[in-house]
Amino acid sequence: xxxxxxxxGSRLALTQAEAAADLLRAALGDVDVALVPITTAGDRDxxxxxxxxGARGVFVKEIEEALLAGRIDVxxxxxxxxxxxxxxxxxxxxxxxxxxxxxxxxxxxxxxxGMRVGTASARR
Numbered sequence: 001x002x003x004x005x006x007x008x009g010s011r012l013a014l015t016q017a018e019a020a021a022d023l024l025r026a027a028l029g030d031v032d033v034a035l036v037p038i039t040t041a042g043d044r045d046x047x048x049x050x051x052x053x054g055a056r057g058v059f060v061k062e063i064e065e066a067l068l069a070g071r072i073d074v075x076x077x078x079x080x081x082x083x084x085x086x087x088x089x090x091x092x093x094x095x096x097x098x099x100x101x102x103x104x105x106x107x108x109x110x111x112x113x114g115m116r117v118g119t120a121s122a123r124r
Contacts, residue, residue, distance in 0.1 A: 001028075001030070002033075003031050003033045003034070003074065004072045004073045005020065005033050005035055005073070005076060006036045006038050006063050006066050006067065007037060007038065007076045007077075008037070008039075008059060008077075008081075009039060012078065013078060014037065016076055016096065017076040019096060020096060021033040023096075036066075036071075036072050038062050038066055039062070040058060040060065040061065040062045040063065041062065042058035043059070057082075059077075059078075059081035060081055063075045063077065064090060067090055068087075068089055
């Protein structure tokens, strides 16, 4: 059996998708998992803020459309890219175990009271 697993084509997305594919192979036994990289509007347009690119899900819309059209069987998303509402006909079925969230702190050995923490991400 072939299971087509859709994901963004970024290095992080493909790493997460491969981790999910390994878990699916272990759980399902005799299944071939093929990664299907999908380019999203957020991948194509790096010059404008996300809110100007699309009204919703600039990193998930094309992947959801591929699921609904039957071009892929399952998808893996980074939780940071997910929208806050579900898409009709689709469901979040599982989550990978969370990695240590502290790996994203740069320039300091820890967070201290009164410390300023900045990010370039509008979502954070």
